[in-house]
Amino acid sequence: MDYKVYAAQDFPAYLPKLNQLYDDLFSGGKGFRGKMIELMGSSLQVPFQTQKLLAQTIEFIHNASLLHDDLVDRSHLRRGKTTAWLKYTPEYAVLAGDYLLARVMVNLSSHGNIHLVHYTSQIISDLLEGEWIQDSLVGDFNVTLEQLDRVHNLKTASLFKWCLRSPFIALDRRDEKMHHMLEEMGTILGQLFQRSDDLLDFDIRNLEGKAILGDLKSGYLNSFGSFMAKDLTPQEKQKFIKSESLVELKNNMGGEKKFDETLKGFDEANQKQIELYNHLLTQLKAYLQPEEYNLLDKLKPLTEILYWRRKPS
Amino acid sequence: MSRYVTFTKQDTEYPRYLWGSFSKEERAIAVKSLNVNTSEESITFEIQPKKNISFKEKWIASLKIPRLILVLLPLFILFFTTMRVTEMDHPLESFLATLGVIFLHYFAIYRNDYKDYVIGTDRVSDENDNLIMKGYYSAIELKRVALVCLGIGILLGLPSVILNPVILPMLSLVAVFAAIIYSGMGWGSKNRPLGEFFVFLTYGPLLALGYQFTLVGGYNYEGLAIGVICGFINLILIHLRNFERILSYSRAQLKSTIVLLGFEKSKMLLLLMWIGLGILFMGYSWFFDYEILLGSSALFFVTSALVLVKKLRGMQSCIGSDLTQLRRMGEKFVIAISLIWALITLVG
Numbered sequence: 102m103d104y105k106v107y108a109a110q111d112f113p114a115y116l117p118k119l120n121q122l123y124d125d126l127f128s129g130g131k132g133f134r135g136k137m138i139e140l141m142g143s144s145l146q147v148p149f150q151t152q153k154l155l156a157q158t159i160e161f162i163h164n165a166s167l168l169h170d171d172l173v174d175r176s177h178l179r180r181g182k183t184t185a186w187l188k189y190t191p192e193y194a195v196l197a198g199d200y201l202l203a204r205v206m207v208n209l210s211s212h213g214n215i216h217l218v219h220y221t222s223q224i225i226s227d228l229l230e231g232e233w234i235q236d237s238l239v240g241d242f243n244v245t246l247e248q249l250d251r252v253h254n255l256k257t258a259s260l261f262k263w264c265l266r267s268p269f270i271a272l273d274r275r276d277e278k279m280h281h282m283l284e285e286m287g288t289i290l291g292q293l294f295q296r297s298d299d300l301l302d303f304d305i306r307n308l309e310g311k312a313i314l315g316d317l318k319s320g321y322l323n324s325f326g327s328f329m330a331k332d333l334t335p336q337e338k339q340k341f342i343k344s345e346s347l348v349e350l351k352n353n354m355g356g357e358k359k360f361d362e363t364l365k366g367f368d369e370a371n372q373k374q375i376e377l378y379n380h381l382l383t384q385l386k387a388y389l390q391p392e393e394y395n396l397l398d399k400l401k402p403l404t405e406i407l408y409w410r411r412k413p414s
Numbered sequence: 415m416s417r418y419v420t421f422t423k424q425d426t427e428y429p430r431y432l433w434g435s436f437s438k439e440e441r442a443i444a445v446k447s448l449n450v451n452t453s454e455e456s457i458t459f460e461i462q463p464k465k466n467i468s469f470k471e472k473w474i475a476s477l478k479i480p481r482l483i484l485v486l487l488p489l490f491i492l493f494f495t496t497m498r499v500t501e502m503d504h505p506l507e508s509f510l511a512t513l514g515v516i517f518l519h520y521f522a523i524y525r526n527d528y529k530d531y532v533i534g535t536d537r538v539s540d541e542n543d544n545l546i547m548k549g550y551y552s553a554i555e556l557k558r559v560a561l562v563c564l565g566i567g568i569l570l571g572l573p574s575v576i577l578n579p580v581i582l583p584m585l586s587l588v589a590v591f592a593a594i595i596y597s598g599m600g601w602g603s604k605n606r607p608l609g610e611f612f613v614f615l616t617y618g619p620l621l622a623l624g625y626q627f628t629l630v631g632g633y634n635y636e637g638l639a640i641g642v643i644c645g646f647i648n649l650i651l652i653h654l655r656n657f658e659r660i661l662s663y664s665r666a667q668l669k670s671t672i673v674l675l676g677f678e679k680s681k682m683l684l685l686l687m688w689i690g691l692g693i694l695f696m697g698y699s700w701f702f703d704y705e706i707l708l709g710s711s712a713l714f715f716v717t718s719a720l721v722l723v724k725k726l727r728g729m730q731s732c733i734g735s736d737l738t739q740l741r742r743m744g745e746k747f748v749i750a751i752s753l754i755w756a757l758i759t760l761v762g
Contacts, residue, residue: 234661234731234732234733237730237731237732237733237734238731238733238734241731241734241735241736242735243734243735243738243739244733244734244735245735245738248733248734248735251661251662251733252733277449277454278448278449278454278456281448281449282448285446285448373460376418377418377445377446377458377460380418380420380458381420381446381458384420
């Protein structure tokens with residue numbers, strides 16, 4: 102599904118460089134969130150045009166955040182390419198992100214579902230709050246995993262919650278209990294995804310070849326870093342955060358064996374979250390029609406994809 | 415493999431799992447609570463074998479020593495300052511009443527843990543030291559322990575009340591305020607400035623005056639001053655704790671003073687309150703002629719205020735380790751000035 106153009110006014114050709122900037126950004130992306138919408142939409146019999154709108158909405162919100170994020174972090178690469186602010190200008194990067202968010206609001210409000218507009222606005226607000234707060238944590242090497250979870254709940258999980266809830270809202274199915282449950286499931290998915298992403302920084306299941314120790318060197322202690330650091334003495338922590346390479350980091354932690362044990366503990370904690378997600382999934386069945394039960398089979402493997410980064414067995 | 419079960423309030427099994435009375439070998443840890451405190455509440459429990467908790471670990475956790483110090487401090491100070499100017503009419507009864515106050519304090523905090531767990535306040539946030547959420551007790555166990563503490567507290571205090579019936583109105587007032595604070599209603603200490611004021615009163619002037627009555631059947635202005643200072647200390651600690659949780663409390667729309675003020679103004683409030691406490695200390699020392707305390711508290715508060723200013727200036731995030739460090743620093747300052755005060759009081 103091509104999300105770029107939903108309405109005729111999306112991405113007018115008279116705006117110089119905007120289309121090129123968008124194509125640069127979107128190509129190379131997995132479009133995972135858009136695919137989640139398709140997955141939900143097909144099982145729930147959401148009309149195709151509505152699915153397209155929802156997919157565009159979430160991908161635009163996500164990519165707007167990436168455009169702004171890369172400028173805030175002064176990142177040079179995104180999806181293997183030069184970041185937008187560097188290739189074009191910082192001003193264009195900011196404006197392009199704003200443009201995507203504006204188109205989201207225009208298209209959603211034209212669609213007419215006020216609950217969807219309201220919920221999407223809330224999610225964008227949560228996302229921005231999460232970005233703001235995360236920026237304030239740079240340099241804080243004593244931040245706890247629980248504190249980071251709060252930030253990730255706003256920043257990362259909010260989009261996954263939206264993917265689960267918006268198709269139901271689009272169909273005017275607003276059972277409060279069901280939506281609370283979907284919120285909890287979205288929180289878990291977002292947390293798992295973020296923690297898996299954070300593991301890449303330490304070359305764990307790093308199939309994408311992401312830069313090693315990029316977060317740490319930027320002054321940011323991510324979730325796995327925080328998990329590793331919590332039992333270190335202040336002196337050990339100083340060495341830990343100044344590590345220049347993964348080998349040095351493992352040595353500063355007490356060796357490869359200690360590192361592997363810590364990783365095992367982290368994986369076990371997240372496996373518990375996966376089991377909780379599966380339990381909530383069984384509870385979700387009560388809110389579905391029989392012809393929608395296949396949705397549960399589609400949602401179940403998401404945790405394996407998002408956390409273990411593998412195709413479901 | 416973890417085992418999860420979900421119950422709604424309509425399920426017959428719901429209370430047994432919530433209270434922990436469903437099994438002798440296993441315990442149910444509430445991991446997800448939805449629609450909290452409504453008729454449609456549902457809770458997902460993780461079933462775990464009852465962990466072997468050592469007696470020592472359980473009792474250290476149950477003592478909640480930092481909070482105990484806050485109750486013992488006014489009792490200790492009051493006892494020695496009051497005895498300096500008068501004699502106890504009934505020393506044994508006064509001693510029993512002192513123990514009674516401590517047991518009533520534990521009744522209040524255990525009851526609070528039980529209530530916050532059952533209502534759900536502590537189930538939606540992991541930022542608490544709730545004994546049930548930590549796995550030390552089931553809800554039904556802690557409720558029973560709280561009632562035992564209440565019974566012992568009343569029995570120990572009864573002789574003093576019989577000897578000094580004039581303290582009954584004051585005790586009734588304390589009971590009313592405590593009921594409001596710990597009822598879990600919107601006026602509770604976590605939720606409203608008014609609740610915070612009730613805590614100031616209950617753990618401050620009312621506790622001090624009530625205790626003085628049990629000692630000597632009367633009160634003096636020094637007792638009242640001690641109560642005000644101790645109540646103020648409690649209030650500072652509440653604000654420090656709420657400041658540490660400003661993000662989660664704000665998003666949960668709990669309208670404490672800290673949440674209402676926001677991040678930047680709260681920093682100012684904490685500094686002003688600390689300076690205010692210093693002024694109270696020095697005023698008390700000067701008015702009641704405690705020269706050593708005047709000098710030492712002046713030195714202490716000037717130094718600690720400078721440290722506090724530096725810390726607050728460097729704080730840029732509404733979440734993160736700085737807030738925890740601030741709370742711990744505040745608690746250490748409180749313990750330090752309490753020890754100084756207690757020591758000076760002891761040696762006269």
